[in-house]
Amino acid sequence: MKMRSLIATALVAALPGVACAQEVTLSFAHWLPPTHPLQPTGFEPWIESIKEASGGRIAIDIYPAQQLGAAADHYDMARDGIADIAWINPGYQPGRFPLHAIGELPLMMSDAKSGSRAFDAWYRTYAPEEMSDVYYCMTHSHDPGTFHSKEPVRTPADIAGKNVRPAHATMARWVSLMGGASVQVPAPEAREAIAKGAADMITFPWGSIFIFGIDKEVKHHLDTPLYVSSQAIVMNKDMVEGLPDDLRKVIDDHCTPEWTEKVVSGWVDAEAAGRQRMIDEGHTLYKPTAEDLAAWRESAAPLTEEWMASVNKRGIDAQAAYDAYVASLREAGALMGEN
Template identity: 30%
Template sequence: MTCTLRRTTALATALALMTGAASAQNLTMSSWVPPTHFLHTDVLVPFAEQVAEVTEGRVTVTILPAPLGGPAQHWELARTGVADIAWGNFTYEPERFVSLWFAEFPNAGTNGEAQSVALWRTYQAHLADLPVFDGVEMLAVGMFGGGQLHHGSAQMLTPEDIAGQKFRMGGPIQERLLTELGAVPVAAPATRAYEMLESGVIDGSLHTMESVVNFRLEDALTHHTIFPDGFYDATFFVVMNGARWDSIAPADQAAIEAIAGETLSATWGRQFDLQSPAATEALAAAGHTITQASPELIAAVDTIRDAMVADWIVAAAEAGVADPATMMGFYMETYEALAAE
């Protein structure tokens, strides 16, 4: 976390000193999931409580009762200081965060904790100094253990099954996968999936298994196609406004760093690892159809992935990544080692 370069102005630094860095501070956090969602109850609330504990009450975090913007706006909410802390999905701003696309390709893994820690270490080693991350203090990154393919009325086992079907998706990786499989991608955040399914705008949607349950889609999505290493993934962030971070006393910064970073990233992924198996069991018990993707479909996805990786290496280099292939290899080697523990 300390290796992150932020271009903070001398005025901001002076202001932090003038206002007294050691004084008690209450930080606001904007979150766009409902307070019943496990990310709120099992990740964000415990983190807020830990911040108060490790700083002996000098720094507290208040999770606002309603989000200050839509899901795709949360990076900017923190960067510009509208909220002190925010979390969100890198996927929802794909052009800004092209450097992270590698972690969203098919076969990124199905162990969310290992993925999230591997992504944190990759960020620290290869990405933290890029200008795109200026203005914020990265508190954690995360992944969710592999997204899958879900449909409202039919099994999707082969490319022929998928052709012509309309699927909600969240970013360019998913869009290209669906398009090249012959489907019709429809861009929208996960929070809109239910209304789109109910109105017939889409036939299916891309989610983790837990998301089908936690976004209350189990009545609308009844057929689930499982890819053993994940059909796609998503990358997430927890960030704090850079100037606000600089206003915190160094001792309290160190205390927060000890519970954030790799620790908070691991917690993020671990919670998804707990949720998805339980959701799969609940959906099976409810009579849903849960089947493995056919070898033909897996092979088709692997071919698309290979082309995406080749194109991304060029795009990531243009976005400032020094050696995209090496970075991706670092992530995969780190993930595989952690998943094997």
């Protein structure tokens, strides 16, 4: 809540016969470039809807491109009030959010629009405990991504001996299981890692290869919805709890499974369009056979076992949580292999 907002409120309240209508200006930090499609198609319409629903009393200023802090620090920035609102990738802090990490398991989500709504609805059961030091708003996933490489990649055997920039901790573990080595850098630094030879391939959704300028570095692509990376919007808890009841309701009404699908839909479409652009620009796409997919699934099987073990350690029934997640995706028509 900005100081100018507090001063303005105090001055209005001091005028005789004038009711106080508190106004707030909030900061929203994310680490994507401002040209990323999620800002104009997702963040900005969401912010405008909040402004309209509040009668203009809530304004939100966007701070993109790591202006307020590094990508991996955005959760703590919201917790500590460095930003009022932050867009985070929980996978940038491995082990901290084990339940949320179910969204990182490969070969599960096939449709990121309805899948994001399903994931968000499922995670709301667990967010109050796992993200207890912030106000949890929503979770969404990008359009399913895959491997993009300097050399052909068709089966898990092609990962052995390669350096891979993974999307998150679960993908890093998968790369290790397949005999590769992970090069851990945030998305904004991925192009440099590949251009300088520190990484041979990357896991990204299709459109982001162009957004981050990596299309000149990788020409071979595994053509299947292999994984998603799941992000969340969280807010400073004291800020939200300090809002008047009517403004708090505006925030609550904009932090729902329905809104998570609205926010992510434009980004999903933009990412999906990148696949055809790859084809148009002469890149090589390899469609895995049923045998190939079985090999990918077999190589990924330990990841689910490890996820369950990490969740059981928190005193939560991992099998029940997993089954509920699968059921939520299935109901939304977003479970891979069933739509």
